[in-house]
Amino acid sequence: MVDNERSLIIKKLKRYKSSVESKENSLMEELSLLESKVSIRYKDGLYEVEGEFKDLELDIYNNPYETYLLAQIKIVKVLPSLIDRHIICLKKGHDLDVVLESLEFEIYKIKKEAYVNIKEWEDLLKHLSDSLLMEIENNPKGPGDFIIKELCWIRDYEERWR
Numbered sequence: 001m002v003d004n005e006r007s008l009i010i011k012k013l014k015r016y017k018s019s020v021e022s023k024e025n026s027l028m029e030e031l032s033l034l035e036s037k038v039s040i041r042y043k044d045g046l047y048e049v050e051g052e053f054k055d056l057e058l059d060i061y062n063n064p065y066e067t068y069l070l071a072q073i074k075i076v077k078v079l080p081s082l083i084d085r086h087i088i089c090l091k092k093g094h095d096l097d098v099v100l101e102s103l104e105f106e107i108y109k110i111k112k113e114a115y116v117n118i119k120e121w122e123d124l125l126k127h128l129s130d131s132l133l134m135e136i137e138n139n140p141k142g143p144g145d146f147i148i149k150e151l152c153w154i155r156d157y158e159e160r161w162r
Contacts, residue, residue, distance in 0.1 A: 009100070010090050017083040024076045031069045065143040071114040071150070078110050108157045111150060121147050125155065 086103045090096070115121075125133070125148065136145045137152055 006090055006096060009096065010087055013083050013087050013090075013103075017080050017087075020076050020079045020083070024073065027069055027073050027076065031066070031073065034063070034066050034069070064147060067118065068143040068146050071118075071147070074114040075110055079107070082106050082110070104157070108154065111154050115147070115150060115154065118147065118151070121151055124148070125151055 082103070086099055086106075089099045089102075121144075128136075128148070133148070133152060136148050140146050140149050
């Protein structure tokens with residue numbers, strides 16, 4: 001039973017990793033459309049970035065779409081190697097619960113770092129009703145909603161481990 005569960009989790013993590021890796025290119029393309037200083041070329045099966053993207057920490061957050069893209073790019077650049085490390089632990093027979101808790105904690109740290117400077121959005125969370133937050137989490141309609149959904153996930157994780 002445990003081996004079947006372990007195999008299933010490994011398979012799901014590999015699928016998740018593949019999904020994350022494929023997401024990076026589309027995020028980069030979307031961001032390049034917003035930023036005129038950057039162009040992305042497809043060459044030899046890879047996307048090459050020419051120019052430089054704004055640094056997320058220096059952005060003023062006037063554009064929630066751009067903010068969301070920048071944060072997601074930061075997240076998807078780190079996740080594949082993190083997922084690989086946890087798959088290796090599962091393959092070595094480490095305790096399932098410990099590995100999954102570790103993965104969730106590492107994802108929390110990555111998301112927290114990506115969204116650390118979005119104080120305005122964190123303040124907004126305090127003023128939204130629980131029913132509206134639940135609606136946004138279940139059916140986000142735009143980049144602002146996606147940011148709120150990510151911040152809710154971070155907040156919920158922190159509250160769970162207080």
